[in-house]
Amino acid sequence: MTILEVVNVSRDVTWLPWAVQYFFLVGLSVAGFLLSLPGLAFGARSQRGFGRNALIGALACGLVAPVALLADLHQPGRFWRFYTNPNLGSWMAWGAFFIPCYVGGLLAYAWAALRGDLAAAGQGDDLVSRLRRLIAAGGAPAPRLTKILAGWTVVFGLLILLYTGMETMVVRARPLWNTPILPLQFAATAFTGAAGLTLLIARLRGDTTHAGDAVAARAMTAALLATIALGLAWFALGIFGLSDIHARALASVAGHRAWQVTAVWAAAATALPLLLLWLRPPGWAWLVGLLGLHAAWMFRWTVFIGGQTVPKTGAGLYVYQLPLGHDGLLGIGGSLGLWLFVFVLITTLLPDPVASRVRPALAPAE
Amino acid sequence: MPDSRRDFLRGFAAVTVGAAAVAPAGAAPTPQAAVSPDKTPRWAMVVDVAKCIGCQSCTVSCIYENAVPEDSFRTIVSTYEVQEGDRAAMVMLPRLCNHCADAPCIPVCPVGATFQRADGIVVVDADRCVGCAYCVQACPYDARFVNHGTQKADKCTFCAHRVEAGLLPACVESCVGGARIFGDLDDPKSTVSKLVAKGDAKVLKPELGTRPHVFYLGLDDRLTGKVEGEPTLWHPTGRETHA
Numbered sequence: 001m002t003i004l005e006v007v008n009v010s011r012d013v014t015w016l017p018w019a020v021q022y023f024f025l026v027g028l029s030v031a032g033f034l035l036s037l038p039g040l041a042f043g044a045r046s047q048r049g050f051g052r053n054a055l056i057g058a059l060a061c062g063l064v065a066p067v068a069l070l071a072d073l074h075q076p077g078r079f080w081r082f083y084t085n086p087n088l089g090s091w092m093a094w095g096a097f098f099i100p101c102y103v104g105g106l107l108a109y110a111w112a113a114l115r116g117d118l119a120a121a122g123q124g125d126d127l128v129s130r131l132r133r134l135i136a137a138g139g140a141p142a143p144r145l146t147k148i149l150a151g152w153t154v155v156f157g158l159l160i161l162l163y164t165g166m167e168t169m170v171v172r173a174r175p176l177w178n179t180p181i182l183p184l185q186f187a188a189t190a191f192t193g194a195a196g197l198t199l200l201i202a203r204l205r206g207d208t209t210h211a212g213d214a215v216a217a218r219a220m221t222a223a224l225l226a227t228i229a230l231g232l233a234w235f236a237l238g239i240f241g242l243s244d245i246h247a248r249a250l251a252s253v254a255g256h257r258a259w260q261v262t263a264v265w266a267a268a269a270t271a272l273p274l275l276l277l278w279l280r281p282p283g284w285a286w287l288v289g290l291l292g293l294h295a296a297w298m299f300r301w302t303v304f305i306g307g308q309t310v311p312k313t314g315a316g317l318y319v320y321q322l323p324l325g326h327d328g329l330l331g332i333g334g335s336l337g338l339w340l341f342v343f344v345l346i347t348t349l350l351p352d353p354v355a356s357r358v359r360p361a362l363a364p365a366e
Numbered sequence: 367m368p369d370s371r372r373d374f375l376r377g378f379a380a381v382t383v384g385a386a387a388v389a390p391a392g393a394a395p396t397p398q399a400a401v402s403p404d405k406t407p408r409w410a411m412v413v414d415v416a417k418c419i420g421c422q423s424c425t426v427s428c429i430y431e432n433a434v435p436e437d438s439f440r441t442i443v444s445t446y447e448v449q450e451g452d453r454a455a456m457v458m459l460p461r462l463c464n465h466c467a468d469a470p471c472i473p474v475c476p477v478g479a480t481f482q483r484a485d486g487i488v489v490v491d492a493d494r495c496v497g498c499a500y501c502v503q504a505c506p507y508d509a510r511f512v513n514h515g516t517q518k519a520d521k522c523t524f525c526a527h528r529v530e531a532g533l534l535p536a537c538v539e540s541c542v543g544g545a546r547i548f549g550d551l552d553d554p555k556s557t558v559s560k561l562v563a564k565g566d567a568k569v570l571k572p573e574l575g576t577r578p579h580v581f582y583l584g585l586d587d588r589l590t591g592k593v594e595g596e597p598t599l600w601h602p603t604g605r606e607t608h609a
């Protein structure tokens with residue numbers, strides 16, 4: 001029997017590129033924050049520079065992510081309803097509480113971890129120095145406070161990873177989303193992206209060290225290997241029919257040429273940075289950094305935008321063309337522009353990396 | 367009660383044209399009047415696919431009745447050309463919100479804007495909806511969309527405003543073939559409950575356990591889920607793209 005679909009409905013993508021930006025940025029933020037912990041909260045001196053760069057990335061991403069999420073709402077002016085009328089049976093409703101707790105915790109942790117650096121750099125009489133002194137509020141090292149705030153932020157950071165994964169995973173209507181491996185894939189690719197971002201930030205700030213690069217490379221290698229393992233597990237469970245859920249997920253996309261191309265692309269996006277991390281040719285860090293970000297972003301784009309092009313009742317795939325306006329290209333560009341602005345703001349406030357390396361006395365002591 | 371347009375017209379013969387705009391109380395029992403006052407109905411629809419001629423009258427009347435914006439549909443008649451051996455046939459499958467008893471669009475709504483009324487109709491509180499589109503993702507039937515005009519979740523309401531006024535949903539009233547039958551499933555005397563009681567009515571994607579309340583008569587099993595067929599002819603580019 002052959003069926004030709006003559007008339008059917010075509011549904012628009014309703015989780016817009018803004019949603020991709022949100023899941024991308026918030027994932028990078030949480031992973032970057034977690035990567036900063038050994039150096040900034042647990043006294044691993046060799047990782048302090050790396051931790052600082054990871055934290056800068058986490059801050060910039062963490063501050064921009066909620067803006068992208070708000071923009072994804074079709075009624076952004078009504079966001080307050082998340083707090084006045086929460087339906088606590090919905091993962092999305094919980095997310096509305098986790099986000100401020102996480103971002104607030106992240107800011108407080110960053111303040112506690114970096115106030116020594118800020119105070120040390122705020123000795124001059126210029127405006128920035130005075131601002132640094134003001135924010136440092138004394139600037140005495142506060143390792144205990146840093147650890148307490150790190151603990152709070154770890155809890156809410158993990159809850160962010162949990163809710164973003166679960167929110168997508170529970171959607172049974174989309175077999176591609178409805179696998180228990182998806183939240184783990186989000187987490188693994190978030191670490192890949194965060195390690196890549198840290199490599200780039202170190203270079204943008206002129207704060208590259210062998211030790212820092214080594215930590216980033218280790219983190220990214222581990223994350224890429226985890227991504228490959230998860231991808232293979234996902235594929236094996238589906239292709240060998242070991243799990244119905246995974247078989248359905250695979251079947252929902254496997255027959256389409258666009259998805260076959262996507263699979264090859266995803267494999268290359270994971271294998272190429274791994275190869276570069278192994279060979280370390282000159283300039284590897286820039287390239288690996290960008291490829292790490294690409295892997296994290298592309299995974300989310302494929303899951304969210306690609307996932308929404310799979311019809312729930314109809315044949316074939318819905319067509320998606322990236323709009324040029326605020327719900328498309330302009331949105332993606334806008335959120336990156338905002339990220340850049342926040343990044344410049346943070347790095348202007350934070351001491352010059354060279355200066356903070358020669359003034360170690362005010363680094364939090366253990 | 368007038369379960370389909372044909373039944374309705376039978377009772378309607380004695381009523382003047384002007385009265386058509388209001389509940390035809392004198393002409394025929396209304397959906398509400400058919401229900402005892404102390405008992406809430408459970409509205410449901412039966413679609414007899416053999417009677418559907420694919421004219422899309424329901425699609426158009428729904429658009430006009432509910433001000434559905436361009437490029438969006440609360441209901442549409444999916445049309446398939448099915449070929450088996452040397453025989454070919456057109457198969458129509460009117461689609462709309464199923465007003466599921468276990469609706470997956472409800473629990474995901476972060477602000478409780480989507481809910482089920484006591485009469486089984488699943489509705490969106492437009493004053494509360496934040497337009498997050500989570501319900502759109504969660505509906506397994508692609509029955510929801512975000513309305514470009516209102517920027518809120520939108521879907522079929524079984525024409526709740528008409529039903530409350532004692533009228534049939536617009537799609538039922540305009541159905542040329544009399545394929546759509548609407549009524550109270552809890553009333554054993556209603557046409558819908560009699561048809562469903564026969565036991566051969568099917569629902570879409572029964573394996574999901576959503577307990578849809580739109581039932582289909584004469585529907586081939588191969589069309590109850592995601593239809594594995596050649597994609598629609600009017601594909602704008604003829605290409606599959608997503609990335």
Ligand code: SF4
Pocket residue numbers: 462463464465466469470471472488504505506507508509510521576
């Ligand atoms: S068909 Fe979709 S929108 Fe309608 S009640 Fe069921 S899940 Fe909700």
Ligand code: SF4
Pocket residue numbers: 474475476477478479480490494495496497498499500501502518519
């Ligand atoms: S779009 Fe509106 S009705 Fe749908 S889940 Fe979001 S708030 Fe609820």
